[in-house]
Amino acid sequence: EPEVTQTPSHQVTQMGQEVILRCVPISNHLYFYWYRQILGQKVEFLVSFYNNEISEKSEIFDDQFSVERPDGSNFTLKIRSTKLEDSAMYFCASIQEANSPLHFGNGTRLTVT
Amino acid sequence: AQSVTQPDIHITVSEGASLELRCNYSYGATPYLFWYVQSPGQGLQLLLKYFSGDTLVQGIKGFEAEFKRSQSSFNLRKPSVHWSDAAEYFCAVGGTTSGTYKYIFGTGTRLKVLA
Numbered sequence: 001e002p003e004v005t006q007t008p009s010h011q012v013t014q015m016g017q018e019v020i021l022r023c024v025p026i027s028n029h030l031y032f033y034w035y036r037q038i039l040g041q042k043v044e045f046l047v048s049f050y051n052n053e054i055s056e057k058s059e060i061f062d063d064q065f066s067v068e069r070p071d072g073s074n075f076t077l078k079i080r081s082t083k084l085e086d087s088a089m090y091f092c093a094s095i096q097e098a099n100s101p102l103h104f105g106n107g108t109r110l111t112v113t
Numbered sequence: 114a115q116s117v118t119q120p121d122i123h124i125t126v127s128e129g130a131s132l133e134l135r136c137n138y139s140y141g142a143t144p145y146l147f148w149y150v151q152s153p154g155q156g157l158q159l160l161l162k163y164f165s166g167d168t169l170v171q172g173i174k175g176f177e178a179e180f181k182r183s184q185s186s187f188n189l190r191k192p193s194v195h196w197s198d199a200a201e202y203f204c205a206v207g208g209t210t211s212g213t214y215k216y217i218f219g220t221g222t223r224l225k226v227l228a
Contacts, residue, residue, distance in 0.1 A: 104158075
C-alpha cells in the first residue's frame with residue numbers, strides 16, 4: 001500500500017537555525033497537510049496546501065514557517081529561525097480528494113536546543 | 114467552528130475487558146468522523162471512518178464506533194481489549210470550512226491495558 005514518507009525521522013538543531021522537513025505524499029494525492037504534536041499534547045493543524053498554494057493556515061503558522069512543493073513530489077515545511085518551543089513531532093499528511101481520510105507519515109521529531 | 118472533545122485523558126482497563134472511548138464533536142453540517150491510533154513514537158493510523166449511512170461502523174483491529182447525531186458523539190468501542198491496544202487514540206472531524214477541507218483532532222485518550 002502506498003504511504004507518505006517523511007525525512008529525516010529525527011532532526012536536532014540549534015535555536016535560530018533554519019530547518020527543512022521533507023515529505024513525499026502519496027503520488028495521486030492532491031491535498032497536503034502539516035500537523036504538529038508537542039510531546040504528550042494534541043495533534044495541531046498547521047497548514048493545508050492544494051493546487052500549489054496554501055489553502056488555510058493556523059495561528060501557529062506564522063512568518064517563520066513556509067511550505068513548498070518544489071518538484072511535484074516533495075512537500076516541504078521550512079522553519080526559518082527555530083525557537084525552543086518549535087520542538088515537536090511534525091506530521092505530514094495527504095488525501096486524494098476532499099472528505100477522504102488523512103494518510104499520515106511517521107513524522108519528524110524536531111528537537112531545538 | 115469545528116471542535117472535537119475527548120473528555121477522558123487517560124483510561125486504564127484490564128486485558129479482556131470491554132472498552133469505550135468517548136468523542137463529542139461540534140460541526141455545523143454533517144461531519145466526516147475518524148478515529149486514529151498512535152503507538153509510541155509512531156505516526157497516526159486510521160482505525161475507522163464515518164461518512165454516511167449505517168451509524169455503526171467497523172474498523173481494523175476489532176474496533177467499532179457509533180455515530181449518534183442527537184448526542185453529537187462518535188464513541189469508539191472494542192468488546193475485548195488486548196495488551197497491544199495500549200496506545201493513544203484520537204478522534205477527528207473533517208469538513209469544509211470556507212472552501213477549505215480541514216481536519217480537527219481531539220486532545221487524545223491514552224489507553225493503558227493491565228495484564
